[in-house]
Amino acid sequence: MLKINNLNKSFHSELGSEKKVFKGLNFQLNHGDFVSIIGSNGAGKSTLLNIIMGNITPDNGNLYVEDRDFTNLASYKRNTFISKVYQNPALGTAPSMTIFENLSMADNKGKRFNLTLGLNRKKKKNYKDTLTQLGLGLEKQLDTEVGLLSGGQRQCLALIMATLNRPKILLLDEHTAALDPKTSQLIMEKTKKIVEDHEIPTLMITHNLNDAIKYGNRLIMLHEGKIILDFAGEEKQNLTPEKLLKIFHTKNTSIKDDELFSL
Amino acid sequence: MLLGTIEQGLIFAIMALGLYISYKILDFPDLTVDGSFPMGASIAAILIIKGVNPILALGVAFAGGCLAGFITGYIHIKFKITNLLAGIIVMTGLYSINLRIMGRSNIPLFGVDNIFSDRPNLLIILFIVLLSKFSLDYLLKTKFGFSLRALGDNETLVVSLGIDEKKLKIIGLMLANGLVALSGGILAQYQGFSDIAMGTGTIVTGLASIIIGESVLRKGKMFNVTTIVIVGSILYRFIILGSLKVGFNASDIKLITAILTVGIMAFKSKNLKLTLKGRLGGVFQNAQN
Numbered sequence: 110m111l112k113i114n115n116l117n118k119s120f121h122s123e124l125g126s127e128k129k130v131f132k133g134l135n136f137q138l139n140h141g142d143f144v145s146i147i148g149s150n151g152a153g154k155s156t157l158l159n160i161i162m163g164n165i166t167p168d169n170g171n172l173y174v175e176d177r178d179f180t181n182l183a184s185y186k187r188n189t190f191i192s193k194v195y196q197n198p199a200l201g202t203a204p205s206m207t208i209f210e211n212l213s214m215a216d217n218k219g220k221r222f223n224l225t226l227g228l229n230r231k232k233k234k235n236y237k238d239t240l241t242q243l244g245l246g247l248e249k250q251l252d253t254e255v256g257l258l259s260g261g262q263r264q265c266l267a268l269i270m271a272t273l274n275r276p277k278i279l280l281l282d283e284h285t286a287a288l289d290p291k292t293s294q295l296i297m298e299k300t301k302k303i304v305e306d307h308e309i310p311t312l313m314i315t316h317n318l319n320d321a322i323k324y325g326n327r328l329i330m331l332h333e334g335k336i337i338l339d340f341a342g343e344e345k346q347n348l349t350p351e352k353l354l355k356i357f358h359t360k361n362t363s364i365k366d367d368e369l370f371s372l
Numbered sequence: 373m374l375l376g377t378i379e380q381g382l383i384f385a386i387m388a389l390g391l392y393i394s395y396k397i398l399d400f401p402d403l404t405v406d407g408s409f410p411m412g413a414s415i416a417a418i419l420i421i422k423g424v425n426p427i428l429a430l431g432v433a434f435a436g437g438c439l440a441g442f443i444t445g446y447i448h449i450k451f452k453i454t455n456l457l458a459g460i461i462v463m464t465g466l467y468s469i470n471l472r473i474m475g476r477s478n479i480p481l482f483g484v485d486n487i488f489s490d491r492p493n494l495l496i497i498l499f500i501v502l503l504s505k506f507s508l509d510y511l512l513k514t515k516f517g518f519s520l521r522a523l524g525d526n527e528t529l530v531v532s533l534g535i536d537e538k539k540l541k542i543i544g545l546m547l548a549n550g551l552v553a554l555s556g557g558i559l560a561q562y563q564g565f566s567d568i569a570m571g572t573g574t575i576v577t578g579l580a581s582i583i584i585g586e587s588v589l590r591k592g593k594m595f596n597v598t599t600i601v602i603v604g605s606i607l608y609r610f611i612i613l614g615s616l617k618v619g620f621n622a623s624d625i626k627l628i629t630a631i632l633t634v635g636i637m638a639f640k641s642k643n644l645k646l647t648l649k650g651r652l653g654g655v656f657q658n659a660q661n
Binding site: 178183184185186187188192193195198199200202203204205206210214215218219220221222223224225226227228271286 | 522529
């Protein structure tokens with residue numbers, strides 16, 4: 110469970126002008142929540158993920174995971190309980206190491222990387238089973254270097270690595286945007302299965318309104334650092350991309366950037 | 373002559389193993405080695421003439437190298453000095469430090485008890501090289517070794533595993549420079565003197581050894597990376613021996629090494645272009661789908 114309390118963040122340009130991204134944002138990600146976040150460019154989606162990851166320090170406000178304040182925790186320490194899958198498949202895996210080595214490392218996430226043997230042979234069968242379920246043939250390539258895999262295969266592996274140790278929070282940053290539609294679909298289905306099976310609280314940024322509606326139990330729209338829409342349950346299931354855009358426009362008649370969303 | 377060349381190759385192989393950690397695994401072109409190599413020699417030499425056990429002297433040399441690597445890593449991370457510059461700064465500083473350690477620019481070790489006294493040179497060297505090789509082989513298979521390899525590959529991933537990437541980088545550089553200094557300490561005892569100028573070009577020598585090894589042997593089930601580096605280091609010594617035989621002066625060796633290194637790299641980059649084209653083609657295809 111993630112709780113964000115009264116978050117404030119401004120950026121200052123070199124010329125001294127100030128851009129306020131968040132003015133007292135409150136948000137709660139409950140247990141079992143799979144939230145899709147939509148919003149136009151500059152709405153603060155990426156900044157929000159960066160603040161949660163510890164790459165950007167907020168000016169004010171607090172972050173809690175299961176009632177523990179982690180606002181000032183170093184980035185690498187947060188990563189013991191937060192996982193993120195990036196848009197770029199290269200960021201989630203080590204290319205010169207094999208699939209087996211990558212999975213063994215991911216399995217040790219948050220634990221000590223000491224002088225015991227790195228390969229987790231006990232769980233080799235588990236890894237094989239997990240990879241077989243993907244249907245990409247990766248289970249036969251355990252000793253292949255990850256750099257030789259396709260972008261889609263690497264992203265699948267990155268997703269599995271990020272969730273292998275059941276993080277308390279999973280962040281997905283347009284993690285299917287760089288893939289072809291078929292692979293993108295496969296990864297979305299796999300994401301849904303993993304998130305639902307293990308009840309990992311998940312935040313997913315997407316520009317694809319169909320995905321945003323189809324997946325997850327809650328949908329929020331960020332605009333200028335504020336949550337302007339928050340749909341859950343049946344209300345969310347009945348949405349369509351057209352309805353969503355219409356609501357967006359009635360709320361913000363001045364904004365005409367629907368071309369930023371892909372339908 | 374032949375035996376001497378192999379022995380030298382083996383001694384320098386320890387240095388090349390150190391460089392392999394910084395240059396290849398951590399992706400950090402660490403010029404500190406030009407200072408930590410003579411530092412190891414200086415420490416070993418001064419301690420031995422003061423009557424310290426020569427093996428203990430090597431231990432202290434290793435520790436000295438670790439300290440040099442620590443400083444390079446620390447200023448790189450703490451003050452955000454680029455990796456290349458951090459190495460150059462520490463290397464420059466080490467020149468004075470090495471002179472301070474020795475008290476003069478050259479210490480002869482003839483007639484002083486050292487690790488090679490009354491023992492067959494090759495056996496001693498082989499023992500130390502194999503010990504370093506197998507330790508490093510094991511280390512790279514451990515969880516720590518995995519994290520080190522991942523660090524040069526993808527820093528984001530290392531952070532996402534909950535590892536302090538800054539600390540890890542410093543430890544890697546310490547280990548690398550420790551090995552380089554150890555190699556310097558052994559060489560001083562082997563050749564019977566330590567000299568302030570013996571570190572010049574260490575990084576290029578080590579680099580040449582690594583790429584010669586990589587172009588002769590292919591990484592696989594038969595040869596692992598440490599074997600490749602050691603074979604490369606011995607071959608490099610034979611190339612130097614060959615150039616001296618055909619009439620080059622000893623003073624030409626640095627230039628030969630430099631040209632050789634560029635030559636192999638140029639040859640490799642040509643090959644690389646061909647394979648890269650194939651890969652990029654694949655990426656574009658994926659993007660179009």
